[in-house]
Amino acid sequence: MRLRALLDTDALGLRLLGGGEELDRTVRGVMTTDLKDPSRYLSGGELVLTGLAWRRGPDDSERFVRILAAAGVAGLAAGEAELGSVPDDLVLACARHRLPLFAVDEDVAFASITEHVVRQVSTERAGDLAAVVERHRRLMTSGPEGGGPDAVLDLLGSDLDLRAWVLSTTGRGIAGSDHPLPAGVAAELAGEHLAAARTGRPSPHRAYTAGRHYSLFPIRSGDPADDVRGTLLSDWFLAVDADAGDWPAERLDLLDGVTQLIAVERDRRDAERTVRRRLAAEVMDLVQTGAPPGEIAARLRVAAPVLVPGLGTAPQWQVVVARVDWAGGGPAAGPVAQALLEEALVDPGAVGPDQADRIAVAHAGEEAMALVPLSSPDSEGTAPELSAQGLLSFLRAPLTRGLDGDGRLTIGVSAAVHSADGLRGALEEARHARRVAAARPGRVCVAGHEELASHVLLLPFVPDDVRRAFTARLLDPLRAYDRRHRAELIPTLEAFLECDGSWTRCANRLHLHVNTLRYRIGRIEQLTGRDLSRLEDKLDFFLALRMS
Numbered sequence: 001m002r003l004r005a006l007l008d009t010d011a012l013g014l015r016l017l018g019g020g021e022e023l024d025r026t027v028r029g030v031m032t033t034d035l036k037d038p039s040r041y042l043s044g045g046e047l048v049l050t051g052l053a054w055r056r057g058p059d060d061s062e063r064f065v066r067i068l069a070a071a072g073v074a075g076l077a078a079g080e081a082e083l084g085s086v087p088d089d090l091v092l093a094c095a096r097h098r099l100p101l102f103a104v105d106e107d108v109a110f111a112s113i114t115e116h117v118v119r120q121v122s123t124e125r126a127g128d129l130a131a132v133v134e135r136h137r138r139l140m141t142s143g144p145e146g147g148g149p150d151a152v153l154d155l156l157g158s159d160l161d162l163r164a165w166v167l168s169t170t171g172r173g174i175a176g177s178d179h180p181l182p183a184g185v186a187a188e189l190a191g192e193h194l195a196a197a198r199t200g201r202p203s204p205h206r207a208y209t210a211g212r213h214y215s216l217f218p219i220r221s222g223d224p225a226d227d228v229r230g231t232l233l234s235d236w237f238l239a240v241d242a243d244a245g246d247w248p249a250e251r252l253d254l255l256d257g258v259t260q261l262i263a264v265e266r267d268r269r270d271a272e273r274t275v276r277r278r279l280a281a282e283v284m285d286l287v288q289t290g291a292p293p294g295e296i297a298a299r300l301r302v303a304a305p306v307l308v309p310g311l312g313t314a315p316q317w318q319v320v321v322a323r324v325d326w327a328g329g330g331p332a333a334g335p336v337a338q339a340l341l342e343e344a345l346v347d348p349g350a351v352g353p354d355q356a357d358r359i360a361v362a363h364a365g366e367e368a369m370a371l372v373p374l375s376s377p378d379s380e381g382t383a384p385e386l387s388a389q390g391l392l393s394f395l396r397a398p399l400t401r402g403l404d405g406d407g408r409l410t411i412g413v414s415a416a417v418h419s420a421d422g423l424r425g426a427l428e429e430a431r432h433a434r435r436v437a438a439a440r441p442g443r444v445c446v447a448g449h450e451e452l453a454s455h456v457l458l459l460p461f462v463p464d465d466v467r468r469a470f471t472a473r474l475l476d477p478l479r480a481y482d483r484r485h486r487a488e489l490i491p492t493l494e495a496f497l498e499c500d501g502s503w504t505r506c507a508n509r510l511h512l513h514v515n516t517l518r519y520r521i522g523r524i525e526q527l528t529g530r531d532l533s534r535l536e537d538k539l540d541f542f543l544a545l546r547m548s
Contacts, residue, residue, distance in 0.1 A: 001027050001120040003047070003075050003100055012116060013108035014077060017091050019100030025074045030117040032110050036060070037067055044072035047117055049110045051079045058089035065093040075100035077113065149175035149262045156240075156258065160251075163241040166219070166262060168343050169194060169233055171398055181239070185210050187397050192216060193237045194402030204244045204255070215244035219259045219266060233324075233402055234339030236266055273342070279303040280360035280371045287423045288364075296420035307360055308373045316416040318386055319426040320345065320370040321434050326407045337368035340409065344395055345370055345386070369427065374416055388413045388433070388448025396444045403443040410437040413448035415473040418480065425469030474544040477527040489527075492520045497542050501532065 004023040006014050016023075028045030031038070034053035042048075048068060055061060068076060076099055078086045086103045094101040104113070149166045153176055156162045165176030171190035173180050181189070188209045193216045196205035205216040217238040220231065238259055244252065283303060286296045300317075322341045324333045338361050345359045361370040372386060391411060399409060412434030414426035437447035478489045492510065496517075499506040507514045521532055530537040 001117070003027060005120070006047075006102065006113075006117075009116065011108075012113055013105035014102045014113075015105075017086060017101045017103050018095050019075070019098060022075075022098060022100045025100065027074045027117060028121060030114045032114065036064065039067050039071050042068070042071035042073060046073045047075050047077060047113075048073050049077050049079070049104070049113060051110075052082045052087075052090075055083075055087065055090070058087070061087065061090040061093040062096075065090070065097050065099055069097040069099050073099070075102065077102040077104050079104045079106065079110065081106040149265055152258055152261055160254075165239045166236050167193075167239055168236055169340075169398060169402065170343055170395060172343070172346060174236055182210070186239075189214055189216060189239050190237075190398035191401040193218070193239075194232065194398055195404070197232050198402055198404075198406060204240075204252070206243060206245060212241060213243035215240045215242055215255075217255055217259050219263050231339075233336055233399070234343065236262065238262065276306060276360040277338075277362055279306060280369070281362035281364075283360075283371055283423070284362050284364070284369050284427070287427055290424070293419070293421045296423060300420055303360065303371070304373065307371075316374040316418055317423065317426070318372045318374060318416050319414040319423065319430045320372060320386065320411060321427070321430045322368045322370075322409065322411045323366055323434060323438075324403075324407050324409050325366075333366040334363035334368060337366070337409075338363040340399075341368045341370050341411070344391055344411070345372060367431075369430075385416050386413055386448075388446045392444065392446040395446070396442075400443045407443075409444045410434050411446040412437060413446065415469065417469070417472065418476050422469060422472050422476070425472060429469040468547075470540075471544045471547050474528055474530070474541060475548055478524060481523070481527060487520065487523070489520055489524050492517070493524055493541060494545060496521060496532065497538060497545070501538065 002023065003025050006012060006027075007016060007023075026045060027047050029043075029047075030049065031041060031046045032049040033041070034051055035041075036054045038048070054064060065076070076094060078090060078101065080086060080103055086101070091101060104110070153164050153166070156164050163176075163179070165181055165186075166174040167176075167181075167186055167190055168174060169190055171183065171186035171188075173186065189207055192207040192209075193205055196216070197203075197218055203216070203218050207214045207216060217240070219236040219238055238255070240255065244255075279299075279302070283296065283299050286299060320341065322337045322344070324337045324340065326333065341361045342359050345361075359370060359372065361368055363369070374385060388411070391413065395409075395411075403409060412430040412432065414430040414433070417423060417426045433447040437445040440447075475490070478493065481487055482489050492506075495509050496506045499509060503514050503517060507517045510517065512520075524530075525532055530540065532538060532541070
């Protein structure tokens with residue numbers, strides 16, 4: 001409460017004798033004393049009540065007021081019962097030291113003033129406590145009214161003027177300031193964090209990039225691992241736009257507490273992935289054990305509403321496999337690859353921790369397997385596919401530093417399949433692509449179906465499932481289009497290849513106008529993403545037709 005509020009309460013019987021310009025001082029407590037030197041009992045902000053029993057002469061007033069002013073009290077209230085009135089020497093001493101002075105009517109008990117002040121101060125402290133409780137609720141509540149990590153970082157900005165971001169190990173933004181970090185800076189900080197944590201340097205890690213100093217605080221989730229590599233590649237970290245090298249211990253402790261709050265949120269979100277992980281494991285178990293396509297399709301219908309909310313069913317799926325191999329042994333590779341794959345499959349441009357809700361990743365042994373739905377198909381039933389090179393572009397820089405000297409990450413990406421029938425072939429294709437990636441140099445290597453199509457298919461050691469997946473990828477879109485539109489794209493493709501790509505001979509053979517033939521070939525190229533003027537693509541179509 002303010003000193004001014006004491007004058008607004010007539011029941012207190014206070015009269016202002018001096019210090020009117022200091023009435024906005026805050027009263028934090030009250031103390032009654034007649035000691036000549038009460039300084040040992042003062043902490044600042046008190047309203048001191050005194051009956052003036054300490055005064056023996058005018059010089060005592062100067063000494064007493066000087067002690068109170070040095071202790072930082074809010075004001076002095078002197079009772080009139082002892083001397084009949086407040087002495088002038090006390091009024092002058094308070095004026096010299098700019099200490100507000102009140103006279104207390106002899107009919108008013110000090111206990112009444114004490115009770116009033118304590119009641120008011122306690123009410124305000126309860127308000128402060130309510131604010132603390134509300135802040136804690138915001139920090140620990142997700143959703144529109146909460147905010148999770150964003151609420152924590154908002155408080156850092158408003159209370160400490162610190163800009164901060166929560167980033168993943170790939171540099172993807174999870175939460176942070178209204179001004180997101182540039183992608184290059186975020187990736188550089190992720191690499192710095194991984195390199196520092198991998199070598200065991202104590203946190204916070206300090207980094208300098210793009211002309212600014214940053215301090216990096218690890219956000220550990222779950223129980224501490226004996227081998228830091230078990231969680232390092234999947235943990236988040238806090239990047240603060242400041243150099244923590246000269247921070248006091250109290251501020252470092254505060255930031256450590258912030259990371260613990262965010263870690264709680266991270267653990268909660270990991271727990272929410274349990275359902276998606278279980279669905280992926282069930283589907284992959286059926287695929288690997290050779291279950292009938294109908295049983296796999298039924299399981300996919302259960303998984304689709306969870307993985308693609310609002311769509312109902314996913315018309316196309318891709319399979320991605322990953323493996324982490326440690327140099328000289330290391331922590332269990334399966335869970336590490338699973339967590340890394342969940343992060344890797346999130347759109348690198350997406351911001352926020354909920355962007356991985358459509359990613360279902362299982363692990364078996366040392367291998368992680370992801371079932372990725374492709375939503376939002378176009379009018380022809382196709383959807384944009386994951387690209388191996390796209391994955392590699394944003395994984396390579398930070399993870400290479402995190403794995404350097406310790407391990408290696410290899411990823412294989414299949415083509416999209418349109419039904420449960422093709423999932424087994426897609427899984428084998430992704431595994432084969434991963435083996436191709438494993439044969440390359442580098443700490444992070446990715447290979448995809450697009451790299452297997454024209455040169456790997458001809459090799460005799462390619463598994464039969466990969467061959468079938470390749471054939472289905474090229475011909476299934478054409479068969480589906482023929483069923484819907486009776487366009488005869490498959491017969492047109494066969495005739496075009498048998499005529500060595502001659503427009504005139506093929507048109508005559510099919511009894512079509514050349515423009516009609518060109519339209520059909522253009523539609524084939526559009527549906528498959530191939531170019532029938534290229535020898536490699538002609539050869540792929542020829543092999544697919546022969547093997548079908």
